[in-house]
Amino acid sequence: MTVIMDGKKVAAHLSEEIKQALEVSESHGIKPKVAFVRIGDLSDSISYENAAVKRFEKLGMDTEQYHFPEDVSTKVFLTKFREINEDYSIHGILLLQPLPKHIPMKRVAEIMNSFKDIDGMKASNLGKVLTNDPDRLEPCTPAAVMNMLDFYDIDLKGKNVTVVGASAVVGKPLSLLMMNREATVTTCNLYTENLVDKCKDADVIVSAAGAINLIDAEHVKEGAIVVDVGINFTEEGKMVGDVNYEAVKDKASFITPVPGGIGAITTTVLAYHLVKATEHQKEPVLFLEK
Ligand SMILES: Nc1nc2c(c(=O)[nH]1)N[C@@H](CN(C=O)c1ccc(C(=O)N[C@@H](CCC(=O)O)C(=O)O)cc1)CN2
Numbered sequence: 001m002t003v004i005m006d007g008k009k010v011a012a013h014l015s016e017e018i019k020q021a022l023e024v025s026e027s028h029g030i031k032p033k034v035a036f037v038r039i040g041d042l043s044d045s046i047s048y049e050n051a052a053v054k055r056f057e058k059l060g061m062d063t064e065q066y067h068f069p070e071d072v073s074t075k076v077f078l079t080k081f082r083e084i085n086e087d088y089s090i091h092g093i094l095l096l097q098p099l100p101k102h103i104p105m106k107r108v109a110e111i112m113n114s115f116k117d118i119d120g121m122k123a124s125n126l127g128k129v130l131t132n133d134p135d136r137l138e139p140c141t142p143a144a145v146m147n148m149l150d151f152y153d154i155d156l157k158g159k160n161v162t163v164v165g166a167s168a169v170v171g172k173p174l175s176l177l178m179m180n181r182e183a184t185v186t187t188c189n190l191y192t193e194n195l196v197d198k199c200k201d202a203d204v205i206v207s208a209a210g211a212i213n214l215i216d217a218e219h220v221k222e223g224a225i226v227v228d229v230g231i232n233f234t235e236e237g238k239m240v241g242d243v244n245y246e247a248v249k250d251k252a253s254f255i256t257p258v259p260g261g262i263g264a265i266t267t268t269v270l271a272y273h274l275v276k277a278t279e280h281q282k283e284p285v286l287f288l289e290k
Contacts, residue, residue, distance in 0.1 A: 003255075004249075007257075007264030010144075010264075017272065019059070022061070023277075025279070032278040033063070034064070034092045035061035035087075035094070036049050036052065036064060037081065037095045039096075039099055040069070041069075043233065048267075049065070053065070055267040055270075055271060059271050071100075075105065081112075085113055085116060092117075092274040093116045115277055115280045117137050118273040119273070120273075121168075126139075130176055137273050139170065139173045140267075140269040142177050143261065144266040148227065156183035160186070160201060160202050160204070162188060163176050163186070163188065163208065164192075164200045164206065164214065164215065165189065166189045172187070190211065190214075200219060202221070204227065205219065207226075207227070207230055207241070209242055210227035210231075210240070213233045215228070215243040220251045224247055224253065228243040228261060230258065231258065241256075245257060
């Protein structure tokens with residue numbers, strides 16, 4: 001019998017922890033506030049931002065949205081981004097990705113204070129994923145995958161994991177998080193030759209490549225755990241993942257649906273990171289460190 005992993009249940013569990021932490025913050029007179037920063041109007045970014053705003057408001061957190069036109073100059077954008085970063089009333093920043101090609105991600109990341117980096121995009125936070133330093137803010141989507149596996153008591157130690165997708169926001173940090181749990185990880189991308197061969201012996205397959213129906217029954221061994229991180233929209237506007245869910249679901253022992261799987265946890269992890277970020281910023285000495 002396949003277990004359908006329920007992202008809403010995991011998000012509800014995490015929300016309870018957030019509510020308790022918010023009570024503590026509020027007792028110190030602090031209300032966490034997030035800034036969403038988006039350049040351009042990519043539909044993926046808009047959907048993510050809208051979903052996140054809804055989640056934060058539901059949890060009673062303050063939000064502020066900053067939108068820039070696609071052709072904003074680097075100078076204008078970096079000046080404004082610096083101001084947002086230096087605003088003491090803002091405890092966390094989510095920069096919607098991808099950025100337009102002319103905006104240098106490296107410079108934006110350098111400006112961002114590491115304690116406001118609630119999606120773990122800075123090299124300093126990603127480095128802590130590599131060294132397995134627990135005092136970090138990690139990218140939210142990989143963290144959501146780990147939350148899901150933990151909630152269902154899935155131990156990765158010794159497991160063969162194939163991660164499909166090697167982006168800096170999902171695939172690469174997720175591979176590291178799983179290696180930190182002593183899994184044997186193979187990281188693939190859309191150009192990997194013989195993807196079926198890389199997947200068909202895996203105990204766990206995670207797809208985060210952003211390609212509809214990339215993972216089909218032939219990729220999945222009987223009893224494998226299948227985690228679908230893809231968020232894609234069909235021409236009819238329906239949200240679907242990377243996995244051909246109907247073809248795979250009876251072969252898998254555990255599977256995440258889309259919607260209602262990893263995507264349903266990600267924005268709650270983001271809110272959890274905002275609470276953590278706010279905690280750090282109560283300590284002025286820590287906050288001054290970059
Ligand atoms: N800084 C970042 N920007 C972006 C990221 C990211 O991880 N960091 N990822 C994408 C995410 N994305 C589309 O590509 C996307 C994610 C989530 C949603 C959404 O509607 N989520 C819903 C629930 C969905 C579900 O149940 O699966 C929610 O959270 O309520 C839309 C798009 C974009 N940019």
